[in-house]
Amino acid sequence: MFSHERIIVRRGPESGLPIIVAVHSTKLGPALGGCRLKAYGQWQDGLTDALRLSAAMTDKCALAGLPNGGGKTVIVGPATDPGLREAALHDAGTVIEELGGRYATGPDVGTGPDDMVTIGRRTSHVFCRPVGAGGSGDSSPGTAVGTVAALRAVCAARFGSAALAGRCFAVIGLGRVGGRVARLLAEAGAKLVVTDVDPALRPLADELGATWTTPDEALTADVDVVVPAALGGVLTPAVVTALRCAAVAGPANNQLDTPATADLLHARGILWAPDYVVSAGGVISATAVELHHDTPAQVAARLDAIGTTLTTVFTNAERDHITPGAAAHHLSRARVG
Ligand SMILES: NC(=O)c1ccc[n+]([C@@H]2O[C@H](COP(=O)([O-])OP(=O)(O)OC[C@H]3O[C@@H](n4cnc5c(N)ncnc54)[C@H](O)[C@@H]3O)[C@@H](O)[C@H]2O)c1
Numbered sequence: 001m002f003s004h005e006r007i008i009v010r011r012g013p014e015s016g017l018p019i020i021v022a023v024h025s026t027k028l029g030p031a032l033g034g035c036r037l038k039a040y041g042q043w044q045d046g047l048t049d050a051l052r053l054s055a056a057m058t059d060k061c062a063l064a065g066l067p068n069g070g071g072k073t074v075i076v077g078p079a080t081d082p083g084l085r086e087a088a089l090h091d092a093g094t095v096i097e098e099l100g101g102r103y104a105t106g107p108d109v110g111t112g113p114d115d116m117v118t119i120g121r122r123t124s125h126v127f128c129r130p131v132g133a134g135g136s137g138d139s140s141p142g143t144a145v146g147t148v149a150a151l152r153a154v155c156a157a158r159f160g161s162a163a164l165a166g167r168c169f170a171v172i173g174l175g176r177v178g179g180r181v182a183r184l185l186a187e188a189g190a191k192l193v194v195t196d197v198d199p200a201l202r203p204l205a206d207e208l209g210a211t212w213t214t215p216d217e218a219l220t221a222d223v224d225v226v227v228p229a230a231l232g233g234v235l236t237p238a239v240v241t242a243l244r245c246a247a248v249a250g251p252a253n254n255q256l257d258t259p260a261t262a263d264l265l266h267a268r269g270i271l272w273a274p275d276y277v278v279s280a281g282g283v284i285s286a287t288a289v290e291l292h293h294d295t296p297a298q299v300a301a302r303l304d305a306i307g308t309t310l311t312t313v314f315t316n317a318e319r320d321h322i323t324p325g326a327a328a329h330h331l332s333r334a335r336v337g
Contacts, residue, residue: 004022032069064277092105170226219242237257313331
């Protein structure tokens, strides 16, 4: 936890809100990680989040083959007043600028592409501004495409064929990423069970010919693969006991309540794909477009490589008799050093 290179905690001079920037590692290159704007019980909880999430970004970038390390910005809200929000984003930009390019940010929970324009008034080290403002825009389409590449690798490892047609998936959360994943799976001929706490998303289920159910029922549905695409922490010991799927793989961050839950999944013979490998499509597509100026075909190839990485993780796990989570972590350590 305290292996971080740099941690800045500051009362923002423009907003008065706590601004936290954690740089976990720059060994592979400048650190990347989104800007989270969220209300916490106390600011120390925001610091804990920043430390944990920046370390996870180091693993995510390493496994994605990017020449980058991990970092994170946390603005401890709430900042519902537009003026306060703007001031807080300026404060975050000022701190990031002071780091001189060792860390660049992008959208995360509570922020979006438009907010990156606001941060960008104080620093150039920012990704995912809207396309019209010179950025690569919303990263969730890339995350969704990368998730589907990961699901193909999961099917190959678990069922002996990467084909999605005829396989049954339970997609939990039909937001920016989950909604697109569900659509891509339906287009590939998969059978779908879907859910969201927001009933306004139910028409998408009808449009895709999917079965709409409750979040609890989706999690324990009798399907091939459960795809968590909402919040983290869904995989608890109690949930793992109740699972009826053969695999769990989705873009939701931090799916395990604790790392030990990976062992329980393994013991039950349920294949779990580490979320930071599955969800890397957003950072891969943003850097491909904004840093490498890749063509759409090159971006697509980079996203497809998520499947190859996951296959390596599964192969190493089987060879070494360890969980995919442990295998992914070893691979990250080998790359970061
Ligand atoms: N957007 C990206 O590019 C990206 C990149 C990496 C990881 N992720 C992760 O993927 C997940 C989804 O991200 P998103 O951008 O689609 O978010 P989003 O806010 O657009 O969508 C989340 C959806 O989940 C629903 N939801 C919330 N709680 C739920 C519950 N208990 N049961 C069922 N549905 C619930 C919400 O109503 C919403 O529709 C998050 O964990 C996020 O951290 C996203």
